[in-house]
Amino acid sequence: MTTIDKTSSVPSPRGSDDFGGPLLEVRDLHVEFSTRDGVAKAVNGVNYTVSAGETLAVLGESGSGKSVTAQAIMGILDMPPGRIPKGEIFFRGQDMLKMSNDERRKIRGQKIAMIFQDALSSLNPVLSVGYQLGEMFRVHQGLSKKEAKAKAIDLMDRVKIPAAKARVNDYPHQFSGGMRQRIMIAMALALEPDLIIADEPTTALDVTVQAQVMDLLADLQREYNMGLILITHDLGVVADVADKIAVMYAGRIVETAPVHELYKRPAHPYTRGLLDSIPRLDQKGSELYAIKGLPPNLTRIPSGCAFNPRCPKAQDICRTDIPALLPVTERDGGELPGRGSACHFWKETIHG
């Protein structure tokens, strides 16, 4: 299996250690959950890398394992019922799965931070936002209550919350959805981490606010040269922000590509289906395409390619052999850097 690699063009990461490799490397990660109905295999061998200053978009329907992968990286999986039977997660060359709880805790928030989808439920309802922001400084940097509050106001200013000083003692429910998500971003940003994982950061927001929040996130990422993993099911959000995309289906990466190439020429029938199901103004009047069927039950993933029951191109081999994520090339064999597809018929898909 190949991994996406695009480290050459980006500046080296900030910070003291001079580790040369990618900021984050996930290798053959497996995650499963024991449920009433059996073992749900949420993640089945995921590989990806993220470098400093780079944005990786992880795309997939709900149940594709994109959030579970992120939670595994963050170390916030519920275990049990969750389990990581196999795999490694390297952060600056060190396998986090082998670290002690305390070592991991020091990475969380300081080196890797996370932004959650639903800011209302993700913020503590009975503590003021100032307290929750300031807590980062008090715990990780040992600042006093007063210093922490000043820092919290700074942060709120930086994510462009109006009247930060007056609102620092307000509670999460007193803010609008967009403002709450800004507070989540501020919290993730507080200690200027090397990597931010944003799990559907704009899904719960109005369309107009979505763009503002995404822009803010992109600006801040550039400013601090952070790595960003953007988890989403929305192809529209991805196009402007991401550098590269990994498409997930049933716990596997089925296609990887630099962002614009994916839109131009998808190399997996699932990606094609996703792109075709975006409404387009120039096709007004024709019927909107939809991928038929439902995502698979994770306790009973179909044999062979998990997508085969829904795939228009499925052949016998798709029902028996699991396709590996192989490099995608031009028709003449010319290299397409960063591209890969886990389809037996990727050639037909991209070139046909």
Add this chain to the structure above:
Amino acid sequence: MPDKTVEKVTTATGEPAPAVVAPDSGPGAAKARSLWSDAWHDLRRNPLFLISAVLIVFLLVMAAWPSLFTSASPRDADLANHFREAPHWGNFFSPEWLGYDLQGRSVYARIVYGARASIMVGVGVTVCVTIIGTVVGMIAGYFGGWLDAVLSRVTDVFLGIPFILGALVVLNAFDQRSVWVVIMALAFLGWTQIARVARGAVITIKQADYVVAARALGASTYRIMFKHILPNALAPIIVVATIALGGYIAAEATLSFLGVGLTEPTVSWGGDVNSGRADLRVAPHTLIVPSVMVSITVLSFLMFGDAVRNALDPKLR
């Protein structure tokens, strides 16, 4: 009334959580199962439920046909047996098994015959209270406005009176207290709990999309109340009622113990504990046996109610 925004937030999704625990596991993960069949599935595997169900069946049989369990009569007194203690081993289920009381009556026979009063009061009060409470709660919750205001105030008035205190006052007015008098008195004071639960459930359900849709389609008030609201409000009502049942049995025993519950000739466990009080030192078995019996009965119904609640309340999954 405080504007409890929290409730709106947390009850926004009325549907039970999906059965699969895995986060992000998405739709299609489990086939649709109804609340009730899911609950039954859970109950059958719950040991607490099974134990309590067996005990309850046992108690019901004892209440219905006490003569199956003992040949002795609970009222036959023979002073020759005055405070005779139980034999140490053997003779299980014989009249002398658990000894004799002050008047020389078989404690075992009184235990067996006492089941009927306890069970009847428990079940009777629960049935009355559920009917009254559901009707009042549904009317208040569904129609709202002044009707709700008045009914809620009345509920408050009843809730302002501590249950045991109120029952003491009411029951003390009667000289002869049969099972029916006790049922009426406890139901008179106890309906408020169910009324509150029913009102809350109805208000939540009333705002649900499917009720709004039914109303938009022109369904009659009667139809909305009985076809849409009642079936969905039933789960919380049943949960509260099952748990309350054990409480009413305990309340009857307590009142009888205080001398204002069931009166002779009704055989009642609480009454037997009361009449043995002075003899705690001389003949502790005359108090302890019926005390333990009360506890076992209450425990059975509480375990039962607990299991039902766990099965029906999706939030606890």
Add this chain to the structure above:
Amino acid sequence: MGRYVARRLLQMIPVFIGSTLLIFLMMYVLPGDPVRTAMGDQQFDPAIVASIKKDLGLDQPVLLQYWHYMTNLVQGDFGTQISSGREISDVISEAFPVTLRLTLFAFTFVTLVGLGLGIVAGLKPDTLRDRGLLLLTLVLVSMPSFVLGILLQWVALEYGGDTFKATVTDSTNFSELLLPATVLAALSLAYVARLTRTSVAENLRADYMRTAVAKGLPRRRIIGVHLMRNSMIPVVTFLGIEIGNLMTGAIVTESIFNVRGVGIEIYEALLRREGATVVGIASLIVLIYLATSLIVDLLYAVLDPRIRYA
């Protein structure tokens, strides 16, 4: 907030009148006659009974009686007991501190032990210790206080010696109050433990807990600040309401252990059908009930910023 308190206080008035009127009616409309009860089995002359009743105002319409009774009560005049001739306010002021001591003793017990057990179980839901606690609370809840009282009394008589007394002679002696307070606390303690357990276990799964972990906070802080602040809201409000319940629970406990508090006074007055004493003490209990429920509502707003009073 101030306006809310004022409005709540105004709302309490009809409820207070309603509840006391209801008790009053139950006492006087239902059969039973204090004068004849006082005379016991003696032969009595109907004319004498009638004249005593007239003196006591018992021949007037009930609502008028209630009106007289309440206007006197508001002025602090509880009336006198028919059988003993004592001022009811004296009886109450003598008995009330006893019940208060017993209740507070039990309440402390409920809070410390109930909260402790609930937190211990709730932090590890569905483990052996959680199931164990569940079973223990079930057993406690299924023992009516007279059962637990009788059992403990028996144990104290058999094995207690001088340390554990089966009956209370000196209610200012806390070691003597230990058994009654335990019995009184048992039920509430079980409820508090279960409620705490559920609340803690539920909040443990909340999204903001995941955020707290993702922030890299130490476990102590995640539990102590983030989890507890949220989990304690329902528990604290429940504890507030339990104060009222403990005071009525005292009726049974006091009569088992012969503690001379308001519980035993109201119980004995009831058996003698002394309306004035029963309604007087009951009014006091209703008032405490209402006051605690108001305090609980206000406490709710302090603890949970999402609740604001209009």
